[in-house]
Amino acid sequence: MxxxxxxxxxxxxxxxxxxxxxxxxxxxxxxxxxxxxxxxxxxxxxxxxxxxxxxxxxxxSLGMQLKAPGRFPLPRVCIGQGNCKLGRTDPQEIAGRMVARFAGREIRPKLKIGVSACIFSCSGATVKDIGVVATKKGFDLYVGGKGGVHPRPGRRVLKEVSEERLLQAVQEVVDFHQARTPKKQRMARLIDDPDFPYPEAV
Ligand code: SF4
Structure with missing residues (x-):
């Protein structure tokens, strides 16, 4: 069968x-x-x-979406504020706003996203293609992290920014990935491209 x-x-x-x-x-x-x-x-x-x-x-029929090529990847989140005493934000809300921003858009495969509500990064945000970490003063954004055969941490490209600035930057890096990806690829292959919008670690 x-x-x-x-x-x-x-x-x-x-x-x-x-x-x-x-x-x-x-x-x-x-x-x-x-x-x-x-x-x-x-x-x-x-x-x-x-x-x-x-x-x-x-x-x-229950209103659930199924995994399919081109669908924006749901961020992996930590349990966050309200359920963990170290949480500085509710990662469910951040993830929801991120997903809403890409609603209806076709996205090239292979991106993995993580959102963590504090610097302990239990969702693995610092080793994701796109990682969000909440800090005392705002949000840090990491890009280009990955696991697998050749694991590498993401590059921190924004530090202690507002949620709106964070979401704008996520959109920029996803747009870049989309423009430079014929079929599928991890963000790690793109972050050293001379035109990558966030070339410097901060
Ligand atoms: S990342 Fe921080 S807030 Fe989230 S579960 Fe881990 S320790 Fe708690």
Whole structure:
């Protein structure tokens, strides 16, 4: 039997109860495996190809988006203010505003984004293509971080800026990535381009 997998995008890693219930029901019916991804999404493994469209529709009918090429990546977030005493902001809100800014836009694949509510960076923001870290005085922005075979930390390109300035800069670097990426690539390949909008570490 041919199988595939289906990834349900969970904004800020929050799993609505009705989605959890539907995943449980479908997994029991079709003998699926539920996997929680590094990017805080819900992935169903071992989905029979013949049932995949029907299962996708089940989640779409709950208002959920599914992972697909060209979709703006949901930021991975830490638990943040209200749930962690060190949190200086609510990363769910920052991530939500970032995603809203790119609503309806086609984005070239491979970008990973992290938002952390303090300098401990539990979401891994400093090793993401785009990383946001809240500090005492505002937001720091990191770009070009990555894991994998050749891991590297991101370059801090903005320090202690306002949320609006932060979101504007995120848009600039995503636009640059979009303009310079024929198919897909990590931001790390672009940050030393002479035209990259934030060439200096701060
Ligand atoms: S990054 Fe800071 S605020 Fe967020 S969970 Fe970690 S320690 Fe708490």
């Amino acid at each position: 041919n199988t595939t997998n289906i990834t349900v995008l969970l904004p800020a890693g929050r799993l609505p109860l009705e989605v959890m219930a539907r995943a449980l029901k479908l997994s029991r019916e079709h003998d699926l495996t539920v996997y929680l991804t590094n990017e805080q999404n819900l992935r169903l493994l071992d989905v029979p190809e013949a049932k995949a469209e029907e299962i996708r529709q089940e989640f779409s």
